[in-house]
Amino acid sequence: MADKFTSKIPDGPLAQKWTKRKSEIHLVSPNNKRKLEIIVVGTGLGGASAAASLGELGYNVKIFCISDSPRRAHSIAAQGGINAAKNYQNDNDSIYRLFYDTIKGGDYRAREANVYRLAEVSAAIIDQCVAQGIPFAREYGGYLANRSFGGVQVSRTFYARGQTGQQLLLGAYASLNKEIAAGTVKSYPRHEMLDLVVINGEAKGIITRNLVTGQLERFGAHAVIIATGGYGNTYFLSTNAMNSNGSAALQCYKKGAYFANPCFAQIHPTCIPVHGDQQCKLTLMSESLRNDGRIWVPKKLEDVEKLRKHQIKASQIPEEDRDYYLERRYPAFGNLVPRDVASRAAKERCDAGFGVNETGKAVYLDFSEAIQRLGHQKVAERYGNLFEMYEKITASSPWEEPMMIYPAIHYTMGGIWVDYDLQTTIPGLYAIGEANFSDHGGNRLGASALMQGLADGYFIVPVTIGDYLSKKFAEPKTDVNRPEFAEAEKAVQARIDRLLSINGKETVDSIHKELGHIMWEYVGMARDKAGLEKAIGLIKDLRKRFYENVKVPGTQFEFNQELEKALRLEDFFEIGELMARDALNRNESCGGHFRVESQTEEGEAKRDDANYMYVAAWEYKGEGVEPELHKEPLVYENIKVITRNYKD
Amino acid sequence: MEFNLKIWRQKNAKAKGHFETYHISGIEEDASFLEMLDILNEQLIREGCDPVAVERGCQSSGPVSFDHDCREGICGACSLYIDGRAHGPDDHVTTCQLFMRHFKDGATITVEPWRSAAFPVIKDLVVDRTAFDKILQAGGFISVRTGSAQDANNILIPHDKAEESMDAAACVGCGACVATCKNGSAMLFVAARVSSLALLPQGRPEAKRRAKAMVAKMDELGFGNCTNTRACELECPKGITVAHIARLNREFLKAKFSD
Numbered sequence: 001m002a003d004k005f006t007s008k009i010p011d012g013p014l015a016q017k018w019t020k021r022k023s024e025i026h027l028v029s030p031n032n033k034r035k036l037e038i039i040v041v042g043t044g045l046g047g048a049s050a051a052a053s054l055g056e057l058g059y060n061v062k063i064f065c066i067s068d069s070p071r072r073a074h075s076i077a078a079q080g081g082i083n084a085a086k087n088y089q090n091d092n093d094s095i096y097r098l099f100y101d102t103i104k105g106g107d108y109r110a111r112e113a114n115v116y117r118l119a120e121v122s123a124a125i126i127d128q129c130v131a132q133g134i135p136f137a138r139e140y141g142g143y144l145a146n147r148s149f150g151g152v153q154v155s156r157t158f159y160a161r162g163q164t165g166q167q168l169l170l171g172a173y174a175s176l177n178k179e180i181a182a183g184t185v186k187s188y189p190r191h192e193m194l195d196l197v198v199i200n201g202e203a204k205g206i207i208t209r210n211l212v213t214g215q216l217e218r219f220g221a222h223a224v225i226i227a228t229g230g231y232g233n234t235y236f237l238s239t240n241a242m243n244s245n246g247s248a249a250l251q252c253y254k255k256g257a258y259f260a261n262p263c264f265a266q267i268h269p270t271c272i273p274v275h276g277d278q279q280c281k282l283t284l285m286s287e288s289l290r291n292d293g294r295i296w297v298p299k300k301l302e303d304v305e306k307l308r309k310h311q312i313k314a315s316q317i318p319e320e321d322r323d324y325y326l327e328r329r330y331p332a333f334g335n336l337v338p339r340d341v342a343s344r345a346a347k348e349r350c351d352a353g354f355g356v357n358e359t360g361k362a363v364y365l366d367f368s369e370a371i372q373r374l375g376h377q378k379v380a381e382r383y384g385n386l387f388e389m390y391e392k393i394t395a396s397s398p399w400e401e402p403m404m405i406y407p408a409i410h411y412t413m414g415g416i417w418v419d420y421d422l423q424t425t426i427p428g429l430y431a432i433g434e435a436n437f438s439d440h441g442g443n444r445l446g447a448s449a450l451m452q453g454l455a456d457g458y459f460i461v462p463v464t465i466g467d468y469l470s471k472k473f474a475e476p477k478t479d480v481n482r483p484e485f486a487e488a489e490k491a492v493q494a495r496i497d498r499l500l501s502i503n504g505k506e507t508v509d510s511i512h513k514e515l516g517h518i519m520w521e522y523v524g525m526a527r528d529k530a531g532l533e534k535a536i537g538l539i540k541d542l543r544k545r546f547y548e549n550v551k552v553p554g555t556q557f558e559f560n561q562e563l564e565k566a567l568r569l570e571d572f573f574e575i576g577e578l579m580a581r582d583a584l585n586r587n588e589s590c591g592g593h594f595r596v597e598s599q600t601e602e603g604e605a606k607r608d609d610a611n612y613m614y615v616a617a618w619e620y621k622g623e624g625v626e627p628e629l630h631k632e633p634l635v636y637e638n639i640k641v642i643t644r645n646y647k648d
Numbered sequence: 649m650e651f652n653l654k655i656w657r658q659k660n661a662k663a664k665g666h667f668e669t670y671h672i673s674g675i676e677e678d679a680s681f682l683e684m685l686d687i688l689n690e691q692l693i694r695e696g697c698d699p700v701a702v703e704r705g706c707q708s709s710g711p712v713s714f715d716h717d718c719r720e721g722i723c724g725a726c727s728l729y730i731d732g733r734a735h736g737p738d739d740h741v742t743t744c745q746l747f748m749r750h751f752k753d754g755a756t757i758t759v760e761p762w763r764s765a766a767f768p769v770i771k772d773l774v775v776d777r778t779a780f781d782k783i784l785q786a787g788g789f790i791s792v793r794t795g796s797a798q799d800a801n802n803i804l805i806p807h808d809k810a811e812e813s814m815d816a817a818a819c820v821g822c823g824a825c826v827a828t829c830k831n832g833s834a835m836l837f838v839a840a841r842v843s844s845l846a847l848l849p850q851g852r853p854e855a856k857r858r859a860k861a862m863v864a865k866m867d868e869l870g871f872g873n874c875t876n877t878r879a880c881e882l883e884c885p886k887g888i889t890v891a892h893i894a895r896l897n898r899e900f901l902k903a904k905f906s907d
Contacts, residue, residue: 053794068715069781071821072723088801124797131797133790133850135805135813142804160814166722167817174789181785189778212770241717278679280686281719381811389721392738392745394678458794507693509686553698553710558660559771561713562693 004427005258005617005630008419009113014638015095018117021420022463026470033058036469037221037477039206041193041248043070045165045450046433047227048172049457055179057462059469062219063176064188064208066243066564071173074229074241075453078165079286079386081147081157082129082450084122089146093154095119100639102448105151105338106413106441107591107607108641109261109615111634113420114438121459122451126158128458132171136160147382148291149446151338151646157447162286162386168450172457191217192564193248194495195488196224196255196429203429204478207488209496211564214557216492218485220478223428223465226252227457230412230434232265234572234579235524236516238409239271239284245568246575249416249435257424258617258630260417260437262575263583266444266592267525268410269295269342272393272403273362280509282408283393285365286386287446290335292370292379293403295342296322297354297363307356314356314364314402325349333646340443340592340605341646343407347525348603350406357404366402407525411449413440413592414582417617417632421464422456425619428468432456437615442591496556499566504549508565511546515539515569515576523580528596532584536577543573578618578627585629588612609641649675649748652756653688657709658769661776665769667758668708681736681746682716682726714773721745721885724820727827728773729760734824734883742822742885762827766834766870777823779869780837787861788841790850809847816844818886825880831872836880838862839896840888846899856903863900 010017010024028036036059040051043065051063065073085098098119103110126144130136136158137145146155160167179185190211197205197220205220231246232238253259270285298304299321306312325345327334337345346363349355356362371379376399380387387398394404416424416431418438423430433453440448522535546569554560589598589605590612598606615632650673658665672688679687689711698710717725726743730736736746751757759773767775805813819840826834842859845851851858874893881890 056793067725068777072717072725077718077720077722126800127797130800130803131792131850133845133848135810135817138805138807138810140807142806143801177785178789178791242719243717275678276676278676278683278687280683283720392741507690551693553693559713562711
C-alpha cells in the first residue's frame with residue numbers, strides 16, 4: 001500500500017499549491033456526474049456541506065446519520081465561533097497569519113500545505129454562510145463583528161452568540177434540504193454505518209443498520225465520504241454528544257485505511273466540573289469566555305479550605321489573594337493561551353492543592369472585572385446564553401460568583417489518515433472534518449473545527465473527489481448483490497448475534513465507564529510509559545470481560561439503543577488501545593499529548609523534533625495482532641520550527 | 649432522592665401502549681432528568697428485564713427508549729412530556745437540562761412521549777419527527793449555491809435586525825410547541841424559520857414562496873391550526889415568542905395577496 005501512503009502535496013510555492021492542484025484535477029462533465037453515486041456518512045458541518053455541494057454539482061448523493069434528523073449532528077453544540085482570515089478588524093490578520101497560528105497552535109505536527117489551504121478558503125466560508133442567512137453578530141453599522149480566541153493575537157472569530165455551531169449547521173442543513181427537495185440528495189436518518197465495503201481495493205459501499213427496524217441494509221456507490229466526527233467518547237465522559245462515536249472511522253481502519261495520530265486528543269480547559277458518579281456527560285463552557293473571563297485560584301491554601309467547607313464565597317477573596325496563574329505564567333497571551341496549555345496549567349494548580357470545589361478539581365473563571373468594564377448589557381449580549389446554561393446546570397449565577405471550570409475531553413485531532421485530496425489509503429474513500437487527522441496537528445485552536453469542517457465540505461472534497469470520479473463515470477452502478485457486500489453483511493450479523501447471545505450481568509454503560517476511567521487515568525492529561533503499558537493491558541482485560549459478561553437486552557429487529565451502544569463500545573476498545581499504543585510510541589510532549597518523561601524544568605511540554613516530527617499512521621493487521629506503524633515525515637519549508645512560547 | 653416513575657411503554661408504532669411504574673432511589677439532586685433515566689435503565693437491565701422477557705411473563709418491559717444526544721440543550725433530540733408539561737416543570741429548558749432538584753423527594757413523576765398525530769411513536773418515548781425535516785425541505789432555505797456568495801460585508805444588516813433574526817434562529821426543532829398545542833399546530837416551528845430568514849435581506853427574494861410552501865406542507869402533514877392559545881411560547885425551551893407567528897402571518901398574507 002506504499003504508493004497510496006503519499007501525501008500528494010503539490011509542488012511549488014505554498015500560496016500557489018491549491019491553485020495548482022485544482023488546475024490539475026480532471027473534471028467530470030454534467031452528464032457524467034448524473035451517472036455517479038456518492039455516499040456521505042455523517043451530517044455534521046463536514047457531511048452536510050459536502051453532500052449539499054456535491055448535490056448542487058449534479059452528483060447522486062446518499063447521506064446517512066444516526067439521529068432522527070441531520071440537524072442533530074454534534075457540530076450543533078459548538079459554541080464560540082469560526083475563524084476566517086478576513087482582516088475585517090484591520091489588526092494585520094492575513095491568510096499567512098491564520099496559517100502560522102494554526103501550525104504553531106498544533107505544535108508543528110500538521111502539514112503546511114493542508115493548513116495553508118484551510119486558511120486560504122476560510123474567507124469564502126464566511127461569505128457562503130452569510131449568503132445562507134446565518135445571523136452572525138453585527139456591529140451597529142451593520143458590519144460583521146469579531147472576537148478573539150485562544151492562541152492568537154488578532155480578532156478573527158465570527159460568531160452567532162454562543163450558538164455558532166448551531167447556526168452554521170442549520171445553514172449547511174438548509175442547503176442539504178434544498179438539495180433533498182431537488183432530488184439530488186437522498187437522506188437516510190436513523191441509519192448507522194457498521195461496515196465499509198471494499199471491492200478490488202476500492203471503497204464501493206457501506207452496510208448500515210436501520211435503527212428503527214433493526215434490518216441490515218446494503219448501499220453501493222462510486223465513492224464514500226466519511227464525516228462522522230471524532231472518538232472523544234472513548235473516555236465515556238467528554239463534551240461530545242452521547243451518541244458521538246468512532247465506529248465508522250474504525251471500520252474503515254479495519255478495512256485498510258490508516259489511522260493517524262490517534263493519541264492527539266484535546267482536553268478543553270473550560271468545562272463544568274464532574275459532580276458525581278451518576279454523570280454521563282460533561283458540558284463545555286465556550287472558550288470565548290476567556291476573552292473577558294479571568295482564570296484564578298486562591299493564593300492561600302487556607303482560603304481553599306474555607307471554600308471547600310462553604311465558609312466563604314469566591315467573591316469574598318480579596319484581589320491580592322488571588323493567583324491569576326495564566327496571566328502570571330504566560331504574560332503575552334494571558335487567559336488566551338491555547339487549550340492544551342490552559343488545561344495543563346489548571347491541572348498543575350489543582351494537583352498542588354489549590355482546586356476550589358469539594359473534589360479539588362476546579363478553578364475559577366471570573367467575570368466580575370468584565371461586568372464592571374463593559375456593563376451588564378454588553379456582557380449579556382456576548383455570553384448571556386452561556387451564563388444561563390451554567391446557572392441551569394449548577395444553580396449558581398456567574399453574575400454573582402465566578403464559574404467553576406475544569407478540563408475535559410473535547411475533540412480528537414487524530415483520525416483517518418488522508419492525503420492532500422482528503423483521500424484515505426483506500427481509493428474512493430475520503431475522510432473530512434474531525435474524522436480525518438489533517439489540519440490541527442497536536443492541538444486544535446478554538447473556532448477552527450467549524451472552519452475545517454466547512455472548508456473540507458464546501459470547498460475541498462467537492463473538487464478533489466472529481467479527480468477520482470473522472471476515471472469512474474463509465475463504471476456501472478455498484479451491484480449490492482456482489483459477494484463482497486454479502487460477506488460484509490455476514491460479518492456485521494455475526495457481531496450482532498454474538499453481542500445478543502452473551503447475556504451476562506454487566507451493562508454496556510458500566511463497562512464503558514470503566515474504559516473511560518482507564519483512559520482518563522493513563523491516557524489523559526499526563527501520560528508515561530508505565531501507565532500506557534498498563535492501560536493497554538487493562539483495556540484488553542476489560543474487553544475480555546465485556547465479551548464474557550455484558551448484557552445486551554432485547555433483539556436486533558427493534559429500536560434497541562443498548563445494542564447500538566454495545567456495537568460502539570466494541571470499537572471504543574479498539575480505539576482506546578490504539579490511542580495508548582500511539583501515545584506510547586510518541587515519547588515526546590507535543591500539543592495535547594503530554595509525556596511526563598519529556599518536559600522542561602519549568603514543567604512545560606518538551607517536543608522532540610529530531611525523533612518525532614512525523615505523522616504516525618497505523619495500519620490494521622488483524623484481530624489481536626499489533627498494528628504496523630508507518631511514518632509520514634513532516635517538512636516545514638515556510639515556517640521556522642521553534643518552541644511554542646506564549647510567555648512573551 | 650427517590651421517585652416513583654410512571655412511564656409510557658410502547659413496543660413499536662403499531663403496538664398498544666401502557667404505563668409501567670418503577671421505583672428509583674439514590675438519585676443526586678444535581679443529576680439531570682436524563683441521567684436519572686440512565687440510572688433507571690441500568691437498574692432494569694440488571695434486573696434482567698427486556699421486551700423478550702415480557703413475553704415470558706416479566707412485569708417490566710426493560711430499558712426505556714428515549715431520544716437524546718448532546719445533553720446540553722442544543723441538539724433538540726430530547727423530548728418527553730413530564731407531569732403534563734413539555735420538557736418538564738422548569739422553564740426555558742430542554743429535558744436534558746432539567747435537574748432533579750426541581751422535583752419533590754418521593755414524588756411520582758409521569759413521563760410520556762410527545763403526543764401528536766404528526767409525530768407517531770417509534771418506541772416508548774421516541775417519536776418520529778421527520779415531518780419537521782419535510783417542512784424545511786419545502787422552503788426553509790435560501791437558494792444559494794456553494795461558491796456564489798459575494799463578500800460577507802457587502803450585505804449590511806443592522807445590529808438589532810440580526811439579533812431579532814437570531815432570536816428566531818435559536819429554534820432547536822424539538823417539537824415541544826407541537827406537543828403542547830391542543831391543536832397539534834407547528835406554527836411556532838414554521839414561524840421561527842420563516843421569520844429568521846424574512847428579517848434578513850438575503851432571505852427576501854424567496855420570502856413569498858417560502859411562506860406559502862412551508863405553510864402548505866405543514867397543513868399537508870397533518871399538523872393542526874393555530875388558535876392563538878400561546879401555549880407553544882410558554883413551553884418553547886428557547887423562548888421563541890409568538891411575535892414570530894405574527895410575522896409569519898404577515899408574510900403569508902402578503903404572499904397570498906400578491907398571487
